[in-house]
Amino acid sequence: MSQEREGVREMPTTETTRAAQDGGSRSGFGEQTHDRPLASRRMEVPDDKARIDDLNEHPVVIDVRDLNVFYGDFHAVKGVALQIRQNEITALIGPSGCGKSTVLRCFNRMNDLIDIARVEGEVLYHGVNLYDTAVDPIEVRRHVGMVFQKPNPFPKSIYDNISFGPRIAGYKGNMDDLVEQSLLRAALWDEVKDKLKESAYALSGGQQQRLCIARAIATNPDVVLMDEPCSALDPIATLRIEELMQELKADYTIIIVTHNMQQAARVSDRTAFFNVQVNEKGQRTGHLVEFGETGRIFTNPIEKATEDYITGRFG
């Protein structure tokens, strides 16, 4: 089902991954820093061999360099730099208005849809800047799928919801198989296999969101963006989505925005903490405070702001 997309995964490796070919010891990045006192941790630089090994297993898919987003004159997000690794779940957390959703929408050029939005800096996808003028945002969205905060199935049948993306992308294979595969991978097949022709609106909220995930992976994207995918769901539906994300991680790179810190801690491999600064005009500009391996962010944050946020003394 994935013939025409396969090429993307084997795109020319970036300089970082090419440098990583030498390999090295298998110690995890950041793992050994956990129970050191704060002062020494801050000085520490993970040794090069560990870093190289990690990059070998999880090469950088998206490299964000000095990303700035403006809405008209308003500076919404300032100077973000982070790296998204392949087959990992990266969580973007932070208080409301910190720009985490805005940053997420830079990864598939969804911000293009807002007339006054302007993006500066680079979002390198396998080394290619997504904001290069020659890049077609439509093509970007076929490689970087998205799941939205509120389940938003099309007001059509379950089958049509899944088949729309592949069809417009010119998929020539067996559509029935593709629909089945996508629903299977989204852990929804058993619940809907007998009612594929029925309206997607008849499904429950949690089922609708899994349908949206199935729809997103039906085009066989490389990266799946999730913008608070569980915020409209009950705890059981949330748990199912979280389990699903763990399964999907083997095939996709996932970036999730979440308000729920426990969720970030549970599901993600790396976490980026964003915060917001209010200027004298009352405008709220978001910025990246800290980015790193999730275990470390939640147990030994370097920045005071991160620690305050995750321990609940903030926001």
Add this chain to the structure above:
Amino acid sequence: MAITTPRAYAPDAVRRVLQRKKRDVRGRTFHVGLVATLLTSVAILVILMVDVVLDSLTVWETRSLGSFLTSQLSADPAVAGIAQALYGSIVLMIFTIAIAFPLGISAAIYLEEYARDTRFTRIINANIRNLAGVPSIVYGILGLALFVKALESITGPQVHGRSVISGGFTLGLLVLPIVIITTAEALRAVPGGIREAAYGVGATQWQMIRQHVFPVAAPGILTGTILSIGRAFGEAAPLLMVGGITTFFQAGDASIVEQLQGRFSALPVLVFSWVRFPQDEFRALTAALIIVMLVVLLLINATGIYLRNRYEKDL
């Protein structure tokens, strides 16, 4: 003594409090007032209808509905029918639909989906809203100046421009703003999530509009546009300006183009004409004509509702 005295919850006391009748005088008055206004408007309508039906009785005693509908225009009340006016109204409606629907729906799609929100588009939007409120006689004057006088050679050289084409174009312009506004509102009512979802799986703007937004908006567009046809159907003033006639004329064996460039009559114009005739018989004929118009209007609106329901079921 305790700081807080325990409250007494004797069943009798509780019942007294809970069953205490409140005299909501203002609320009752408002309620009665609302019912009264409703009954007044319904009563006026019923009186009008009854009056018209009673007036028309003498016609139905002597003639069949068929003969009334198919007889030619005439100054002799005994044989006068509405054939040309009915035919003229139908042709005018087809013309109006052919002009106002494609133009209006396209303009609305452009304004809602493609146009950026600039000062220019805001001015255009405000103007369209104002145009919808312009008295129909003003459109009549526009039609007279533009289609009857300026474009006489196209609209009807033999009849000094006072043709079906002029009337149809005038009515088309009259309902154009209404069609644009209702279509724009139907498009605006489409949930934003559907657009994002379509873009999210890599749809182009055309695919998004054609396959998702337009089908969802279609019932609303249909209802609005069909109601606007009802409005055009009942308009007399602009047609009087561009030369709807009520004397006998023969369109018989002329070609389509010749017919369209020829003279025309219409039901509302005929009402205006007949009601001024001195003979009592024409009073009855006018009443019969009004009943025919009401039935046609009802049919138009019923079609609108039927089509909307059918489309909505498909979603």
